[in-house]
Amino acid sequence: xxxxxxxxxxxxxxxxxxxxxxxxxxxxxxxxxxxxxxxxxxxxxxxxxxxxxxxxxxxxxxxxxxxxxxxxxxxxxxxxxxxxxxxxxxxxxxxxxxxxxxxxxxxxxxxxxxxxxxxxxxxxxxxxxxxxxxxxxxxxxxxxxxxxxxxxxxxxxxxxxxxxxxxxxxxxxxxxxxxxxxxxxxxxxxxxxxxxxxxxxxxxxxxxxxxxxxxxxxxxxxxxxxxxxxxxxxxxxxxxxxxxxxxxxxxxxxxxxxxxxxxxxxxxxxxxxxxxxxxxxxxxxxxxxxxxxxxxx
Numbered sequence: 463x464x465x466x467x468x469x470x471x472x473x474x475x476x477x478x479x480x481x482x483x484x485x486x487x488x489x490x491x492x493x494x495x496x497x498x499x500x501x502x503x504x505x506x507x508x509x510x511x512x513x514x515x516x517x518x519x520x521x522x523x524x525x526x527x528x529x530x531x532x533x534x535x536x537x538x539x540x541x542x543x544x545x546x547x548x549x550x551x552x553x554x555x556x557x558x559x560x561x562x563x564x565x566x567x568x569x570x571x572x573x574x575x576x577x578x579x580x581x582x583x584x585x586x587x588x589x590x591x592x593x594x595x596x597x598x599x600x601x602x603x604x605x606x607x608x609x610x611x612x613x614x615x616x617x618x619x620x621x622x623x624x625x626x627x628x629x630x631x632x633x634x635x636x637x638x639x640x641x642x643x644x645x646x647x648x649x650x651x652x653x654x655x656x657x658x659x660x661x662x663x664x665x666x667x668x669x670x671x672x673x674x675x676x677x678x679x680x681x682x683x684x685x686x687x688x689x690x691x692x693x694x695x696x697x698x699x700x701x702x703x704x705x706x707x708x709x710x711x712x713x714x715x716x717x718x719x720x721x722x723x724x725x726x727x728x729x730x731x732x733x734x735x736x737x738x739x740x741x742x743x744x745x746x747x748x749x750x751x752x753x754x755x756x757x758x759x
Contacts, residue, residue, distance in 0.1 A: 468502035536742035554583035560596035561609035568713030630735040639704040662689040673731035
């Protein structure tokens with residue numbers, strides 16, 4: 463009989479392209495993953511992987527196994543859900559959550575104490591992962607729930623095996639020193655208010671830099687960017703000098719030190735945060751409990 467661990471190893475290798483990457487994701491050594499794959503090949507009587515440059519690719523037999531394995535993992539998930547339902551549907555056990563950094567800080571961390579108090583038999587295991595990696599982890603079965611933010615206003619594509627729900631909409635605000643001229647403006651700031659001021663912003667290629675560029679999309683002049691800094695706490699330390707402004711998402715914004723103020727924007731940039739999980743885990747009491755807390759918050 464084919465072992466579930468070997469199936470999971472093959473799915474991970476197929477998605478990531480190398481034994482080493484699959485081993486990192488699964489928490490094994492590359493040698494252990496290789497042994498699982500060889501055991502699987504002995505069980506089905508044919509090779510499932512072939513070398514391709516520095517990585518590997520699926521053989522036709524390996525692709526057939528991976529395509530069929532989804533039904534196996536869905537059935538196992540339904541078995542676990544049935545057992546939880548017998549226990550009156552109380553959330554229990556370990557729920558593995560993969561989330562981006564500011565989603566952990568701004569969404570998961572605040573609800574975590576309430577979950578622990580309300581469901582003492584439930585434990586969250588949180589891993590920081592970018593949205594693409596988090597989606598893969600849920601699809602591969604190494605995580606149970608993922609928090610994802612959309613990229614450039616477009617939700618990440620989802621496989622048919624996954625479900626998604628909107629849990630939060632994040633906005634961007636402008637942070638400045640209380641001595642800055644714009645600090646005296648009480649109304650939401652518009653494009654004309656922002657023109658001519660200096661900025662610290664996140665580097666190109668980041669979501670926040672895309673937000674920043676959109677602020678000035680209709681401006682005939684390039685904005686005055688004095689500093690490119692990825693860390694928001696460091697951005698705030700530069701803002702405190704009074705020289706520059708910063709555009710920071712609310713989820714990502716560290717606590718403001720004395721002398722800093724926040725002003726909203728008339729047309730703030732936004733990003734949606736979704737939770738994703740396997741359709742086969744729809745009945746999971748733990749997933750339902752976490753989703754309910756996130757949406758209540």
